[in-house]
Amino acid sequence: MIEARNINKFFGNKQVLKDVSVRFYQGKTNLVIGQSGSGKTVLIKCLVGLHEIDSGQILYNDRDFSKLSFRQKKSIRQEIGMLFQGGALFDYMNVQENVGFPLKMFSDLSPQKQIERVNFCLHRVNLKGANNLMPSELSGGMVKRVAIARAIALNPKYLFCDEPNSGLDPQTANLIDNLISEITDEFNITTVINTHDMNSVVEIGEKIVFINQGKVWWEGDNKEILTSENEELNKFVFASKLTRKLKS
Amino acid sequence: MKLIGDLGRYLLLMRHVFVKPDRISVFIRQIFIEFQRLGLDSLGIVLIISIFVGAVVALQTAYNIDSPLIPLTMVGFTTRQSIILEFSPTMISLVLAGKVGSRIASEIGTMKVTEQVDALEIMGINPANFLIQPKVFAGVIINPILIVFSICLGLFGGWLACISTGEVTSNDYILGLQIYFDAYTVTYALIKTAVFAFIITTVSGYHGYETRGGALEVGNASTKAVVFSSIIIIIFNLILTQLLL
Numbered sequence A: 001m002i003e004a005r006n007i008n009k010f011f012g013n014k015q016v017l018k019d020v021s022v023r024f025y026q027g028k029t030n031l032v033i034g035q036s037g038s039g040k041t042v043l044i045k046c047l048v049g050l051h052e053i054d055s056g057q058i059l060y061n062d063r064d065f066s067k068l069s070f071r072q073k074k075s076i077r078q079e080i081g082m083l084f085q086g087g088a089l090f091d092y093m094n095v096q097e098n099v100g101f102p103l104k105m106f107s108d109l110s111p112q113k114q115i116e117r118v119n120f121c122l123h124r125v126n127l128k129g130a131n132n133l134m135p136s137e138l139s140g141g142m143v144k145r146v147a148i149a150r151a152i153a154l155n156p157k158y159l160f161c162d163e164p165n166s167g168l169d170p171q172t173a174n175l176i177d178n179l180i181s182e183i184t185d186e187f188n189i190t191t192v193i194n195t196h197d198m199n200s201v202v203e204i205g206e207k208i209v210f211i212n213q214g215k216v217w218w219e220g221d222n223k224e225i226l227t228s229e230n231e232e233l234n235k236f237v238f239a240s241k242l243t244r245k246l247k248s
Numbered sequence B: 001m002k003l004i005g006d007l008g009r010y011l012l013l014m015r016h017v018f019v020k021p022d023r024i025s026v027f028i029r030q031i032f033i034e035f036q037r038l039g040l041d042s043l044g045i046v047l048i049i050s051i052f053v054g055a056v057v058a059l060q061t062a063y064n065i066d067s068p069l070i071p072l073t074m075v076g077f078t079t080r081q082s083i084i085l086e087f088s089p090t091m092i093s094l095v096l097a098g099k100v101g102s103r104i105a106s107e108i109g110t111m112k113v114t115e116q117v118d119a120l121e122i123m124g125i126n127p128a129n130f131l132i133q134p135k136v137f138a139g140v141i142i143n144p145i146l147i148v149f150s151i152c153l154g155l156f157g158g159w160l161a162c163i164s165t166g167e168v169t170s171n172d173y174i175l176g177l178q179i180y181f182d183a184y185t186v187t188y189a190l191i192k193t194a195v196f197a198f199i200i201t202t203v204s205g206y207h208g209y210e211t212r213g214g215a216l217e218v219g220n221a222s223t224k225a226v227v228f229s230s231i232i233i234i235i236f237n238l239i240l241t242q243l244l245l
Helices: A040-048 A070-077 A095-106 A111-124 A140-152 A170-187 A198-204 A231-237 A241-247 B002-017 B024-064 B073-113 B116-122 B127-165 B170-178 B184-209 B215-244
Strands: A002-011 A014-024 A029-033 A055-060 A080-083 A158-162 A190-195 A207-212 A215-220
Touching (some): A014 A190, A014 A207, A014 A215, A029 A040, A029 A170, A029 A198, A080 B116, A095 A140, A158 A170, A170 A190, A170 A198, B002 B127, B024 B073, B024 B127, B073 B184, B127 B170, B184 B215
Parallel strands (some): A080 A158
Antiparallel strands (some): A002 A014, A002 A055, A207 A215
């Protein structure tokens, strides 16, 4: 479980996160939703330590991540996999080298075992045989799948996804959502997904946190979100004509 | 004030760069990759510039010797001294600051804006160390080798110009290369080159690492890397010359 306790984050004089307290549970796909600029990306970056928080606590199974030094954080970071919005694959490495990179840096597996693990991860994301392709040769959906394969290479306990289906067609987006959800169940990972895609919310949102103006505005699941009477949440969820039509 | 801020951030970054690498085997492999990228890929430009500048220095020296009292061996001597003391270590380092410096800054800058640096950090890797340290080591080792290569080619270019124009005979030129030779001048050139290589790789690495934003900022970082590296090289050239000669 990951827990954020009363975290505050400022950029200059602007407070981006205001006393945010939230829990993300193991084996569940936890979604953070909100408008652009609401603070959800900052929240995720604070959780993984890319931004330092100004006050509060971040606990990974009761280990206070926010108080650790870079070296101490390293051990927790090796339990974290992250899927970035643009994939963040290393341009100068092919698919096999990208997926195998965390293994090369942090595992004691032999080169043969590393390749076996890479092939397993690629097989798991339906990219068997793509080992020698370069990132520039991949489609948007393939980039995300390779990034997922790299994120799960070290058997992470925690998986963070920053807008995993942005820029993808609805069919591929659905595929990525289902893949993340399946991996979460299969490996019993604590998954935190940052999204504003309503399809993801309805399909895989086992726990949903709605962030608005830097505060936790609402928490629930994909069934409760459709019947909630929270005004701000409804403005966000039913922003499009299609969703309003579906509701009525 | 901005310059002092930059210096402070540069020193803080270097504190993260010069620590023990996460995996020595990966670090050594990275150094060899950088030998290729920073050194071997620059061979062509070093070859062309060195031969032509060596030829020009020899011809200009020959043109300026009017007095029959000055022996023609001075052409070889002057070419050798110019190339070893200044042209190869300083001019070639300035050329490399343009070629290699912009490459380093744009590579790291692009990694920064496309979140590849964040991806390294999430994995528990020290990105500054992983990305910059192999470049510094590779540069400090390979640039002096490039400079030795450049010195040889410059002297060869001078010889080629002398014999093809008939201004100086081959014997006079080669004799000129040999007279009053002090091996310390080569040591001085190599020390200068190693320091310049350190400046090019760390200053360019710093500008790449500090990139925020998008493609435009990557271009700006690349330009700043070349400008700052060149200015610092020129300043250190004066300091090192005063200290070493």
